[in-house]
Amino acid sequence: MHDKVGFNPDGFRFEFRLILVHLIAKKHNIMTNNTKDRLKKTLAAFDAVNGEDPNQELVNGQPVPKELIYGIRMSEMLEEAYPDSGELLRLAARSQHIRRWAIPREEYPMDRKGYLLWRTRLKQYHGEIAGEIMQQNGYGADEIKKVVDLLNKRKLKTEPDTQVLEDVICLVFLKYYFDPFINKHEDTKLVSILQKTWNKMSEKGRQLALSMPHSSQAKRLLQMALNP
Known part of the structure; x- marks a missing residue:
């Protein structure tokens, strides 16, 4: 009867195992090869953008784009302090200051109110840039929203990843x-x-x-x- 309707029990079990592996990996922040490849490409895209920073910082005597080295330091610290962090938190850490130089502090009043307005706009801007790059690399709307929420420090008291960041x-x-x-x-x-x-x-x-x-x-x- 199974043959008449084209049912393949082996194929069904294989697909079920794939779904199960995906759910377990997601629950425990275990990255599959496809996920690792996507993450690697997206981090590289973040670095390419931050590599355009005209501001330089000396690192071991060599000039390095300021926000490029900042993003790398964020990733290294996350790995050192919270090595079990998931994919989306890793993306948020690397893009924390993405293209920060594009919105200079001087564009806002040089008082506390101006400072807070500047910081708020920066968070929004970082989320916009990171979200665009993530979309280009195959991330879905929910995944992008999670990173944007992290970059905007939303749900600080209720979302553990926000506190980790x-x-x-x-x-x-x-x-x-x-x-x-x-x-x-x-x-x-x-x-x-x-x-x-x-x-x-x-x-x-x-x-x-x-x-x-x-x-x-x-x-x-x-x-x-x-x-x-």
């Missing part, structure tokens, strides 16, 4: 970008920056921050910030 942002700042601030600002402002950074982090993020190597000046300021 916030932790990684703070850890990258403390490791690579805080020391250059020290010579530009007074202790009072630096302590305030550290306290605000600390309040954004989870308990795990804070422990990771304390375990990181810091300069003597950064250690002194951390002590002041954490023991007011």
Whole structure:
């Protein structure tokens, strides 16, 4: 009877196994070969865009596009601190500052209100650029929305991945970008920056921050910030 209707039990079982593997992989953040290939291509596309940054940073004595190295540092910190992170969180980390130079701070009023407007627009812009690139590489609407939500820091109190991304942002700042601030600002402002950074982090993020190597000046300021 099965032959008459063209039913193939072996084919059915094979398709069922494929679906089951996909569901298990999705639940446990396990990436299949196709997923890894898609992720690799999309990260490379993000890097190609950030490689256009006219602003440079010296890394081991060599000039590197500023947002390119920032995205790489975000990915490295995510892998180091949260190695089991899923595909979409990895995309959000790499695209956190994508094409940031296109919207300069100077385009907004140089006060706190202007700063907040600038930051809000940047988040929207990063989501737009990342979403376009993801769509070009085969991601669906729900996947794109998840990354856009992460980049806009939505559901910070209810979405664990948003908190992980916030932790990684703070850890990258403390490791690579805080020391250059020290010579530009007074202790009072630096302590305030550290306290605000600390309040954004989870308990795990804070422990990771304390375990990181810091300069003597950064250690002194951390002590002041954490023991007011």
